[in-house]
Amino acid sequence: MLHLAGTGLVVKLVLCILVFFSVVSWAIIFFKLLQVYRANSESERFLDFFWKTKRFDGINSQLDRFTNSPLTVLFSEGYGELKRLVEKGDQKEELDVMSTELGGIENIARALRRATTSEITRLEKYVTFLATTGSTTPFIGLFGTVWGIMTAFKGIGETGSASLAVVAPGISEALIATAIGLVAAIPAVMAYNHFQYKIKVLIATMDNFSTEFLNIVQRTVTKK
Amino acid sequence: MSHTRQSRDTGLGWGLATSCVVHASLAAFFLLYRFSPPAPLEAPVYYVDVVNLPVASPRAGSPVTGGSSLPAASPPPPKPAEMALPRKQTPARAAAPKKATSSRESDASQAFEERMAKLQRAIDERRQEAAIDALRRKTAGSGRQPERVGTPGGTGQEAGSDYASYIQSRLTDAFQSTIAHQSKTPEVIVKLTIDAGGHIARKRIERSSGDKIFEESVFKAIARAEKTFVPPPGGGEFEYGFIFRPQGVGKK
Incomplete structure (x- = not known):
């Protein structure tokens, strides 16, 4: 790495930019790995808990156990809207059995x-x-390589020596x-594809959960 | 607008810290790998060519002329012997299977061997005579100027030729580090005039090669070699032409 000391200012700047990109992309990779892993595992646990628990208020009181799951946000939003609809109709006593008007389903x-949408935005952040x-x-x-080779050839022209010993070091430095x-691009592309797939799976899980939540609400309303 | 519940994220800070640590570790590993001292191998063996050892100072003689002003007096020694060997063996080998059948051929080869031995003896005698003659002349020169034995300072002509060899050897050394050329076989003849102080008073290209890079390298070599020049013998100016080729520097 010491022979980088002989490179030009432009090549050094290019190397700094590349190192910055590499550091930040790896930071995002570490961050996203943890975020997606937690979101997946806690979503699985939350779904188990959701289907085992029959009452929405019981689920709502346990949401803090699944803070990293996007499904808890969906449930919280749906339940909050349902609660507001019920409160609006002065039917607080019916909340436990999820009673509401049919028109309120659209609101939910x-x-x-x-x-x-907000969860997708959060999951896709930095990707x-x-x-x-x-x-x-x-x-x-x-670009750095082209510039380095240009500089190397210029130097060769100035010194007047065209031997391999003079040409090779400049080109070697430029190729770095x-x-x-x-080195910066390959892991970033691989991680991008991996996270895209994982986020797609999470979006499908959220869509399925939304549909199930609405079905449950509608079934309860029509039962009334 | 209702309050929206958000999933809890830890933020990018720890990821950045981890990434910096990973990059720093990789850089350290790379540096250690690249600049760690290599494992000690066998002690290096140096070979010194004692015969062709270059001589830097003209006072001790020139490497080109071998410190003698009589290069023509000593003929190249091993050539006759080398020529004699294969001729001696080839007919012997070829004749071996036919040994019993042709005795005339073996007689002829014996006569040839004897003739070659005679020639060898004659050459040896001539070489010895030349060496003795050279020694006599050298001794006579040293009697006149004992402090300048083997130098170009003895007589006018001899001094000039030796100093030219010295300059040639300095130019050759300098030219090795500056040589560069574009054309295949460039050749430049430069006439140098060295003043009494050992500095180049004039340099003139007598024949150009058309290869600008080669000519620049020649001038660089001259400028570099000039620093090592000593004043020419006799206290006067010295002028001589040198031929620069990719193979080296020769005298015109």
Whole structure:
């Protein structure tokens, strides 16, 4: 790495940018790994708990056990909207049995959609940086290499020596930029694809949960 | 607007810290791997070519002329012997299977061997005579100027030729580090004039190669070699032409 001391200012700047991209993308990878893992595992636990518990108020009181699951947000939003509808109709005593007007179902669906959207936004936060890293860092590295080779050839022209011993070090230094660009890009692209798949699975789980929640509410209303 | 419940996230800070640690570890590992001292191997063996050992100072003689002003007096020694060997063996091998059948051939080869031995003896005698003659002349020169034995300072002509060899050896050394060329076989003839102080008074290209890079490397070599020049013998100016080729520097 010491021979980087001989590189030009532009190549050094390019290397700094690439290192920045690499550090931040790995930070996002670590962060997202934990976030997605927790979201998946706690969502599974929450669904088990949801289907075992028959009462919404009982579920609502235990939401703090599943803080990392996006489904708890959906449930909280749906339950809150349901509660408001019931309170509006002065039917507080009927809340425990989920009694509401049929027209209120639309309100609950909208609340669930809004919660789903906000959770998708939260889950996809920073992932775009990985895509940016994967697509741009090889080009940034390539730019550094081209610039380095240009400088090397200029130096060769000035010294007047065209031997391999003079040409090779400059080109070797310049190629480091491309290498670091690829080192930054490859994990970022792999992580981006992995997180995209995991987030897609979570979105499907949230959609399914929303549908199930609305079904339960509607069944209860029509039963009344 | 109702209060929206949000999932709890830890933030990117710890991820950044972990990433920095990972990158720093990788960089440290890379540096250690790259710049760790290599395992000690066998002690290096150096070979010194004692025969062709270069001589830096002209006072001790030139490496090109071998410290003698009589290079033509000593003929190249091993050539006759080398020539004699294969001729001696080849007919012997070829004749071996036919030994019983042709005795005339073996007689001829014996006569040839004897002739070659005679020639060898004659060459040895001539070489010895030349060496003795050279020694006599050298001794006579040293009687006149004992402090300048083997130097270009003895007589006018001899001094000039030796100093040229010295300059040639300095130019050769400097040219090795500056040589660069574009064309395949460039050749430049430069006439140098060295003043009494050992500095280059004039340099003139007598024949250009058309290869600009080569000519620049020649001038760089001259400038570099100039620092090692000593004043020419006799206290006057010294002028000589040198031929620069990718193979080295020669005298014109």
